Each structure stands twice: as C-alpha cells, then as structure tokens.
Amino acid sequence: MRPRFGIYAIMRNLLRAAVVSAAFAVVAGAAAARAADDPMEVVKVVVNQALEVLRDQRGPLHDRQEKLRRIVDAHFDFTTMSRSALGYHWRDLDAGQRADFTRTFTSFIQDSYLSKIQDYSGEQVDFGRATQPDPGYAQVMAKILQPGKQSVPISYMLKQRGGQWLIYDVTVDEISIIANYRNQFNRVINRNGFASLMADLKNKQRQLAADLGTPHAHD
C-alpha cells in the first residue's frame, strides 16, 4: 500500500467495509438455519439468503428489510459483538447499562446493514475456506466480486453457542469491524464517559433508521 495519502486509502477501505457489508447483512432468512453445526454452511446459508433478498427487488422495500433483519437476527451473536466492541469497559458496566448498550448497538449494526439494501449492485460472493483457530471459534473466508472492480476480501468470525454457530465479527478488506468500533468507543468513553457514548450511538442509529430506504450517493 502506498502510505502517501494513506488517509484516502484508509477511508476507501472503511467505506468498502461499509458499502460491502450488504454481505454482512447478508445474513439470512428464517427458514434455513439448519446447517448450524458447520460454520461454512452457516455462512453460506446466511449469505445466499441475503443475496436473494438483495437481488429480488420486487415487493415493498420495508418487507425486504424485514426479511434481512430476520436473517441477521438468526445468525448474528449481538451479545458477543457488543461485549467485544466495548473491550475492558464492559466490566465496569452494571447489568442495566450492558443491556441498554447491547440493545442500542444491535439496532445500530442492523440499521447500518439494512441501509445498504439500496446500494446493492449485483455483487457476488465467492466462498473460500474455513479454519478453526481455537476450539469453538471459526473463520470463514470469502470474496465479494464486484462487476468491473477489484474483489474485496471478507471474512466471517463465528463462535459456537449452544450447538449453533453464530457470527460475531466480520472483517472487510482485512479490517475487523468490531475492533474498529472498539477503538472508537474506547476513545469516546475515555474522554467523555459511557453516557456520552450511548447518546452518540443513539443519535447515529436514529439517523440511520430515518434514512433507511433513501438511496446514498457513493463512489
């Protein structure tokens, strides 16, 4: 990578992370949560179902968003994501604060992905291999193929919970989304405290929710 103007390259990566994460949202539908004992199968089901919703543009937007939301809910471990996104600050919170944060962060992540529905432009997902770095954890590699552009590497991190594999982090262009939020959240908490982070997060989430269904200008 050229370090010059790195800020732009980094912004591009961040963006791709955001734009491409339709594939994160790519988590899919209610029906097929069957293959829960193989991480690769789980990711395939999730991705394929979500791609189906993204491709099939008939029907009201709201219904399609609902479908995506169900897919996400069934296969993402929002509790683990929330805890991991707070890092060591999680321990300082009481049960009420944890629940409040988990609820807000869950909506925020969901709305981030739902807002991508308008940006989908025919991307395909090519599955790579799955590894298990630690017992109970798995990583599934894939590539987002964009027509006429470079492919974007994406990988899904999964954790086994009650016999089910659930996604708790996604890396896009080698950037872990949860680690990236952790750095942001820690900065806000260290300077302005947890209440301030909650306010910021709620604001952003409301904004995203209000914009759902509005097409975005992007590159």
Added chain:
Amino acid sequence: MYFHVYFQKIRRAGVAQLALALLLVLAALLTGGIFAAAQAAGDGAPPPASAPDRDSPPDLHGGQGVESDPLAPFNEAMFTFNRKLDDWVLHPVASGYAYIAPDPVREAVGRFLDNLDVIPRAMNNLFQCRLAQAGGEVARFGINSTLGFAGLFDPADHWFGLKEHPDDFGLTLRYYGVPTGPYLMLPFFGPSTIGDTAGLIVDGAMNPLDYLTPWYVYLSADGGWDAASALNYRSLHLNQFEEADRYAIDLYGAVQDAYLQTRVHHLKELKRGN
C-alpha cells in the same frame, strides 16, 4: 567519472531529507509530549491499561486491544487540519476535475502516477529479499511504460498476469522488527506512525529526480506529483468522508484503527510470502 558528483548530491539531498524528517518527528514528539503532559496534569489519571476480558472472543486484532495514541493531541489537530484542507481545497478542486474528466480518464491517470512509483516498490521488495516480486515490479514497469502507453494502462496484469506488489520502507522496517512507534497523523499525508514516516522519507529519497535536478525543480516536481496523486485519488472517491462518517461514531478513531489494522495485516502477508 561523474560518480563523485552524483554521490555528493545524494549525500546533500539525503542530509536535507533527513534533517526535514528529524525536524518533523521532533516537532511531532515535542508538541505531542507537551500536550500529553498538559493533559495528564489536567485531567488526572490516564485511562486504565487494557486487560483482556477472558469471556470475549479473539479477533484478528489479537483480542481486546485498543490502539495506543500518546501523540493524540497533535494527531487530532492534524486530523482537523486535514479535514479542513479537504473541505476547502481538495474536495472542491477534485469535484471540478471529476466534472471535466470522465472516470476512465482519471483511472488511467491514477495508473500512470502509480507506475512512476516503481522504484520504492521494487527496492523494498528487494530489501526484504522478495526477489521474484522485486523483479516483477521492474518487469511491470517495462511492460506498462511501453505496451501500456506510459503506464496509462496495465497490460502487465491483464495480459501477463503480473500483479503489483505494493511495498514501502515503513514495511521494510517492520519486516525486520524495528518497532514502528506511536501513531502519527501527518499534515497533508494522513495517518502514519513514526516508523512509517521515516519510511515515507526514505522512499521519497529514492526519486532519481532529486539527484539529477536542482532543488527547486525536484521539490516542486515532488510536491506537484504528490498533489496530483491526491487530487486524482480524491476525484475517484468523492463521497468518501461523508459515507465513512455515516457509520462512524468517532471518525478519528475509525481512521486510526483502520490504518493500523491494515499495516499489521500487510506485514503479516509479507511475512507469509504473499
């Protein structure tokens, strides 16, 4: 015969570059140090050191890590400066340029500028004993400069399957285990670290123009070239800040972490031989 003159120039130019680098780093350290001291005195205890939470899953980041940022006050000021510079200068100019020149033209310009960057790419692959990749860079330059019309196109990749192997001296330093030091937000150049900034200067010193032309020629040529690269890149990604900001709670932190994660990953790939 003329070698001694050439080397003298190298030495002089090298000293100038080095002095500039040292000044920059010193300024950063000083400003950062002063601010940090002032801040520590101001709001009491620094944030607690991160300790792993055993119930949390690992991530590619190696756990619960939060990026350290001892130069934060300096970096934040530079981040604000860069954003203002972008708002007031770069983005408006890039928009105008994008209006005049269609996408494919600007992409070709990007490839042209990138092609000229071959020396540091090849040299750093060489420094890391990645001979095939270093040779590949030289071959790419030869093919793209001729068949690719001065680098406007990339037949080396499309026809010969020769992919670019990006590399820089900041990575060479990391490759040999030199600690990269604190995160550093540079004015104009964006996110970096102390080590990556040193690398930036070494890579910059590999420009042959610096030794073959008088200082006022090469300084303006370098500056113009950098500005052109930035402008061209920005024109191809006009909504970048706006979009990233939509999903960020703290844009500074998002950029910082993305930069550091990307560098760590790139190093890992180099060590893996990719």
